[in-house]
Amino acid sequence: MIGKKRNLGKQINMLAIGDRYKSVYRIEDKDLLLYLGLTNDANPLYIQHDYASQTSYSKPIVPSVMLCGMISAVISMHLPGPGSHIVKQDMTYPKPVFHYTEITFVVEIISIDHANHMVEISAVGFDEEGDEVISGKMYVCPPHKLNSLTANSLENFF
Numbered sequence: 001m002i003g004k005k006r007n008l009g010k011q012i013n014m015l016a017i018g019d020r021y022k023s024v025y026r027i028e029d030k031d032l033l034l035y036l037g038l039t040n041d042a043n044p045l046y047i048q049h050d051y052a053s054q055t056s057y058s059k060p061i062v063p064s065v066m067l068c069g070m071i072s073a074v075i076s077m078h079l080p081g082p083g084s085h086i087v088k089q090d091m092t093y094p095k096p097v098f099h100y101t102e103i104t105f106v107v108e109i110i111s112i113d114h115a116n117h118m119v120e121i122s123a124v125g126f127d128e129e130g131d132e133v134i135s136g137k138m139y140v141c142p143p144h145k146l147n148s149l150t151a152n153s154l155e156n157f158f
Contacts, residue, residue: 008143009081012117015142020108021079025070027062027101035066062097067134071123074105075140080119083143087118091136095127102128110137117141 010019036046044051045061052060068091076084097103103125111120118139125134 008083008146009076010079010142011145012080012112012114012119012142015080015109015112015119017109017112019079020106021074023074023078023105025103025105027066027097027099027103029099032062032066032099035063035069057096057098059098062099062101064091064093064134067093067097067103067125070103071105071107071125071134071138074107075121075123075138079107079109079121080140080142085141086138087141088139089136091123091134091138093134095131095133097127097133101133103133107138117144 032047036042041063043063045055045057046063047060049060052058068089071091072086075086076082105123105125107121107123109119110122113119118141121138121140123134123136123138124132127133
């Protein structure tokens with residue numbers, strides 16, 4: 001990785017209140033199976049149609065935290081982007097999401113705290129009917145300006 005140019009996201013001085021990013025994602029079986037396998041989550045409500053059909057949901061639902069992870073990916077890959085880090089979140093899930101649903105995620109910067117190197121981002125997701133399925137706020141440390149890898153490489157030599 002040394003010598004490879006890294007594309008980082010927007011640093012705090014490049015961000016403005018009102019900056020936003022929109023992403024559309026369709027939740028497929030492979031996404032659910034990857035999530036369930038990674039987390040070792042065996043909740044039958046997420047994958048077993050026979051069990052879910054006996055619940056008030058009538059069919060399997062998508063794990064709420066998986067939706068939060070999708071928003072996390074939007075933040076870490078797009079706004080502010082690579083190099084950013086979520087330090088706090090407060091999310092609600094007003095409506096369940098079912099398999100094969102297309103979700104539109106929108107993130108927007110709502111405040112910037114230069115002194116603490118932190119931005120507050122509102123995040124919301126809507127299903128195909130326009131109903132809100134996730135909403136809340138995330139507090140994000142945008143990428144820091146990096147020093148050149150070679151800037152101090154000769155400091156031990158005189």
